[in-house]
Amino acid sequence: AILAAIEAALLPADRPLSGRHVLVTSGPTHEPIDPVRYIANRSSGAQGAAIATALLRLGARVTFVTGPASAPPPEGAEIVAVETAAEMLAAVKAALPADAAIFAAAVADWRVTQASGRKIKKQAGALPGLSLAENPDILARVAGMAVGRPDLVVGFAAETDDVVAHATAKRARKGCDWIVANDVSPGTGIMGGTENAVTLITEEGAEDWPRMAKRAVAERLAKRVAEALAAGGRTASGGRV
Amino acid sequence: AILAAIEAALLPADRPLSGRHVLVTSGPTHEPIDPVRYIANRSSGAQGAAIATALLRLGARVTFVTGPASAPPPEGAEIVAVETAAEMLAAVKAALPADAAIFAAAVADWRVTQASGRKIKKQAGALPGLSLAENPDILARVAGMAVGRPDLVVGFAAETDDVVAHATAKRARKGCDWIVANDVSPGTGIMGGTENAVTLITEEGAEDWPRMAKRAVAERLAKRVAEALAAGGRTASGGRV
Numbered sequence: 001a002i003l004a005a006i007e008a009a010l011l012p013a014d015r016p017l018s019g020r021h022v023l024v025t026s027g028p029t030h031e032p033i034d035p036v037r038y039i040a041n042r043s044s045g046a047q048g049a050a051i052a053t054a055l056l057r058l059g060a061r062v063t064f065v066t067g068p069a070s071a072p073p074p075e076g077a078e079i080v081a082v083e084t085a086a087e088m089l090a091a092v093k094a095a096l097p098a099d100a101a102i103f104a105a106a107v108a109d110w111r112v113t114q115a116s117g118r119k120i121k122k123q124a125g126a127l128p129g130l131s132l133a134e135n136p137d138i139l140a141r142v143a144g145m146a147v148g149r150p151d152l153v154v155g156f157a158a159e160t161d162d163v164v165a166h167a168t169a170k171r172a173r174k175g176c177d178w179i180v181a182n183d184v185s186p187g188t189g190i191m192g193g194t195e196n197a198v199t200l201i202t203e204e205g206a207e208d209w210p211r212m213a214k215r216a217v218a219e220r221l222a223k224r225v226a227e228a229l230a231a232g233g234r235t236a237s238g239g240r241v
Numbered sequence: 242a243i244l245a246a247i248e249a250a251l252l253p254a255d256r257p258l259s260g261r262h263v264l265v266t267s268g269p270t271h272e273p274i275d276p277v278r279y280i281a282n283r284s285s286g287a288q289g290a291a292i293a294t295a296l297l298r299l300g301a302r303v304t305f306v307t308g309p310a311s312a313p314p315p316e317g318a319e320i321v322a323v324e325t326a327a328e329m330l331a332a333v334k335a336a337l338p339a340d341a342a343i344f345a346a347a348v349a350d351w352r353v354t355q356a357s358g359r360k361i362k363k364q365a366g367a368l369p370g371l372s373l374a375e376n377p378d379i380l381a382r383v384a385g386m387a388v389g390r391p392d393l394v395v396g397f398a399a400e401t402d403d404v405v406a407h408a409t410a411k412r413a414r415k416g417c418d419w420i421v422a423n424d425v426s427p428g429t430g431i432m433g434g435t436e437n438a439v440t441l442i443t444e445e446g447a448e449d450w451p452r453m454a455k456r457a458v459a460e461r462l463a464k465r466v467a468e469a470l471a472a473g474g475r476t477a478s479g480g481r482v
Contacts, residue, residue: 030281035427039278040278040281106277158360160358160360161360
């Protein structure tokens, strides 16, 4: 606390998010099939952790809700570890209110309807039909909050084709302010890699960012979040109102 | 190489597996649904890595075929990294011949029949039916080899109920020499933990080992492997012929 106070005193101009609470979700979710099997999304959690770190550097208080990720969690954030989408939704609700919420987690769209408490035995000729149910849409729920909605709600869209079209449609469908979209096709090396090439979708359209380190993407996004909150939140798309 | 030679000269009595080649599989397999989703088994790879390390200490040459594991791979082994069960089978075939083969990997029993090259889009009301196909049974294939079968083939059985009965049946069904069985029910803390409580199933029956560190399980198993190979392989169940 003393160190934080000294840092805040030394670098007031660089801490535009001082006094702000930002919620960041990160990593994959794991949806159990039985005690030993699960369905998962690919996500190292590296981009989410980098965003949280960048927000902390700008002075924000950060709650970091993370699924089982391989990247180390950000130092200085309040870490909430979850496994499933349902657990992530509960943790997000518990973490609100927040000035901004950045949903970088790769949440599984589906869960197995009735996960077995026992290991499913393989039987000759009898394949288990996995019955799937849609998971809660955490981004849409928070973006659609009538009361207590964060001033800025940011979603992510990992796509493999028609990236901008899919992400623009997703922004409208979810009711969020921005979508950070990227192409995660196997050939790009982005998934599991250290670099990212994103397109920021705002109400003003699509803004391509050059390919850069995930840390640099995080710093640029954190700066835009600070500008948007300073300008009044959801009506701002970063820098101008 | 020089260090290894010195070690071998210094500790000849402790290196009963010198000149032996042992194949170890470890970790989970990931079976893709589409570029961002997959089905997986829970496995940290900790027990498999510990077994490889123990075998290396007894002088064996070790080929370590590993799925995407969180535990660090054993130093000194030849590491072959794979993702799916089909890739693991191919890597195992390429690694043979071996004096002993220890299948500690948690191989997914099923794969998605036709993994999508594009990210499957979520559509309102339309849940994707995942069509599953049985994966190749790597343990049974190697245990059943008419020519070039390793002298000792060891499988693993992670169970949540009726551990000994399921593991004994598995030994007979697969045609392997030993099964290392354990109870991975959530309450045991074994999955993802540092300890293990196993039962060794041989032709002579079931032998309960006390709960101990995974490293200790590995050392005890490696010693038994050395004894069995010294006694002539598959007809030996460890120590006596």
